[in-house]
Amino acid sequence: MKRLMALIPMLLVAGPAWAEPTPVKVHAISQDAKFIGDSMGGVEVVLRDAQTGKMLAKGLTVGGTGDTKKIMEAVGRSPMLTTPDAAHYSTTLDISVPTLVKVELRGPLGRPLTMQRATSERWLVPGISAGDGWVVELPGLAIEVDGVSAMIAGRAATVTAKVGLMCGCPITPGGLWDAADYEVTAELHRKGEKSERTSLAFSAAPGLFSSAITPGFSGKGELWIVARNIRTGNAGVARVPVRIAKP
Known part of the structure; x- marks a missing residue:
């Protein structure tokens, strides 16, 4: 025991x-x-x-x-x-x-x-x-892309991107997430190289940015939307495949 x-x-x-x-x-x-x-x-x-x-x-x-x-x-x-x-x-x-x-x-x-x-x-x-x-x-920005389905080489096409915070919080002029703090560009890429680039201007709330871009090539490519907050550096990129028709 x-x-x-x-x-x-x-x-x-x-x-x-x-x-x-x-x-x-x-x-x-x-x-x-x-x-x-x-x-x-x-x-x-x-x-x-x-x-x-x-x-x-x-x-x-x-x-x-x-x-x-x-x-x-x-x-x-x-x-x-x-x-x-x-x-x-x-x-x-x-x-x-x-x-x-x-x-x-x-x-x-x-x-x-x-x-x-x-x-x-x-x-x-x-x-x-x-x-x-x-x-x-x-980190990042939420981006949706419109206006890329009917591109023709040598002709201007309007590209519109909706940009917001990852939580869905809206970008508006003078708002808590001020449109003036955001820079948005559209880039056309072909075979891994940038072909054209244009700045997208704020066009409507919430978070719509748009402008025209003129493709300099025909065939397969990619449209890149690059958005960033110029104060904080927070950025987002959306890449969309495009097929650009011959004129």
């Missing part, structure tokens, strides 16, 4: 650690703007063990863009940005020890021309939630 009693502490130490349910909430926030959710098709979220690469969970962010004032007027090094309605992906991981977790973001899924990726790593402690959630910034 004495021998058995002496073994009990050793068995307790050697036994498996008990996993604890650990809540995880991930938010994807657009660079210069708000959270990315339902209005833009959400963002794909993958959680992995950073050391082994094993996938721990996968899902989409759902919800709204959040509180504009709280986000855009935030001050301090690590301000609390989220509200209960702000888009997020929530899950629960069962972990028994502090675990380094990697998150991979891809989106917004509703703007396939300009989807971006972002990754981040952080330690998760068993049973402890992370305050404001795990907020990861997704």
Whole structure:
């Protein structure tokens, strides 16, 4: 009996650690703007063990863009940005020890021309939630393209691009995302080389930029729409295949 009693502490130490349910909430926030959710098709979220690469969970962010004032007027090094309605992906991981977790973001899924990726790593402690959630910034601009279906070599064609933030937040004259801060260009590429380039002027709210471009070649090519915020450097590129007819 004495021998058995002496073994009990050793068995307790050697036994498996008990996993604890650990809540995880991930938010994807657009660079210069708000959270990315339902209005833009959400963002794909993958959680992995950073050391082994094993996938721990996968899902989409759902919800709204959040509180504009709280986000855009935030001050301090690590301000609390989220509200209960702000888009997020929530899950629960069962972990028994502090675990380094990697998150991979891809989106917004509703703007396939300009989807971006972002990754981040952080330690998760068993049973402890992370305050404001795990907020990861997704750079880029969401771009949709129109006016490229009927191009003819040597003839001017109007190209229109709709540019917005990754959260769907609108670009308007004098607005919170001021049209004057954005530069948008259209480029025609052939065989990997730029052929023509023109600046697109702001034409209508929200976020429409347009101008004419004259193709200098016929056949297959690509139209590139390049948009950037001239103050912050945040940029997006949409590439659309085009076939330019002979005159």
